[in-house]
Amino acid sequence: MNLPLEDIKILDLSRIYAGPAGSMILGDLGANVIRIESPKGTDSMRDWSPFVEGESTYYLSANRNKSSVTINLKSETGRLLFLDLVKSADVVLENYKTGTLDRLGIGYETLTQQNPKIILCSVTGYGQTGPFSNEPGFDPVIQAISGLMDVTGSAEGDPTRVGVPVVDIYSSLYAAISILTALRVRDKGGEGQHIDISLLDVQISSLANIASSYLMSGYISKRLGNQHNNVVPYQVFQCSDRPMMIAVGNDKQFNKFCEVLNRPEWLSDDKFRFNSSRVENRDELTEQIQPIFLTKSADEWFQILSTNGIPSGPVNNIEQAFKHPQVKARKMVEEVPHPTLGKVKLVRNPIRFSNTPMTIRKHPPLLGEHTVSFLQEELKLDMNEIERLQSEGVI
Known part of the structure; x- marks a missing residue:
């Protein structure tokens, strides 16, 4: 061909x-x-x-x-x-x-x-x-x-x-x-x-959104490790065996996230209901989320979150990445x-x-x-x- x-x-x-x-x-x-x-x-x-x-x-x-x-x-x-x-x-x-x-x-x-x-x-x-x-x-x-x-x-x-x-x-x-x-x-x-x-x-x-944030508003993005400057929760959480990346990209996904974690009270809390307020109160929300993820393994959490349409994935080393079933498929x-x-x-x-x-x-x-x-x-x-x-x- x-x-x-x-x-x-x-x-x-x-x-x-x-x-x-x-x-x-x-x-x-x-x-x-x-x-x-x-x-x-x-x-x-x-x-x-x-x-x-x-x-x-x-x-x-x-x-x-x-x-x-x-x-x-x-x-x-x-x-x-x-x-x-x-x-x-x-x-x-x-x-x-x-x-x-x-x-x-x-x-x-x-x-x-x-x-x-x-x-x-x-x-x-x-x-x-x-x-x-x-x-x-x-x-x-x-x-x-x-x-x-x-x-x-x-x-x-x-x-x-x-x-x-x-x-x-x-x-x-x-x-x-x-x-x-x-x-x-x-x-x-x-x-x-x-x-x-x-x-x-x-x-x-x-630099994508980092550039746009500065050019349009003068905001100089900060170093936040595995967190996101503009979206919360969008970071790594430690599970019982290894870390896991969670990417809750919008308020609809956050509603589902609260349901999965059995925390309906977050949806009625003005500090957490909308992404803009979650960004302002990221430390408080993160402190409440982290202990929950310690109760299960990363693979267990992935199955739960994936079933509910919440983007997530265990943090793999290079060997685990190449052995991932999707990479092999x-x-x-x-x-x-x-x-x-x-x-x-x-x-x-x-x-x-x-x-x-x-x-x-x-x-x-x-x-x-x-x-x-x-x-x-x-x-x-x-x-x-x-x-x-x-x-x-x-x-």
Whole structure:
């Protein structure tokens, strides 16, 4: 069955997570994604533990459905080799510091001379313009600068980094969305273009209700741990065995919640009847709710609350999450062959099409695994020429 992007070729110069995760999404959709790496290896993600027989599990998480070709872009021969590849490519994705491509002689203007329809997507910490444009961008630093850390963590504790690289993850999604949009524009008769994705822009845009509360009312949201600034009760409660998240999102659900907990008096109490008053009196209500949840296990409470339409769920560790019956039913883990590890378990793409099912067609590639075959097929180089390039450190 044809995949949506199988006619799209992407030269992926990106490293770490935000760029590679974005190109992985496009690879899942069928695009021919070719990682362009230094012969010595430049992606520090390959060096991050834990390892399985020498392979970084971090690297494995963001590089399925790709090939790997090594080219030394700092050499003139390597630069020209790359520009030859640009002629037949649709997209170049990169996340070097601002200005690096120009210094390497492969900036946007140079790329368009080779291919006027090329789309260049640049993912940087702070964008191509502005006083911070030359600063390096790293997920936890952006979490700090954007205000995300200040609203994450307990009220009494320190500002807290989110446990996964959310800024990188969000940025990878915007990179994929923007590339798809640019392809659509080009297909309708337009030219290629340069896409400027900034991690800081992405995270500022992802502040959602926190941003709106400040911009519209001047309210600066506070760090409340697992509680919600605008909704009560919407937090973690400790059950007899482990914690549980309760998300009572509106007054109708709160009415049912009172019924389930056998506390009808809360419905006639002006301090608790409506969400606005519950927000003002959250501590008093929380103190009354918590002892009730200690009387049953998290699983017992989930069954009761779920039956009554109240959103809730036990706080799982990672092992429990992957053993969750819904995760298993949705087959979110797929095993694929790997040249050195035998098989690797990878998390599947969450997009489900009715007519174009996606699979993991390629394992995360070894460094330079496809260099020889790719140059033979794409540039029609013979083995003598390839061996010469290898001996000169170009590939």
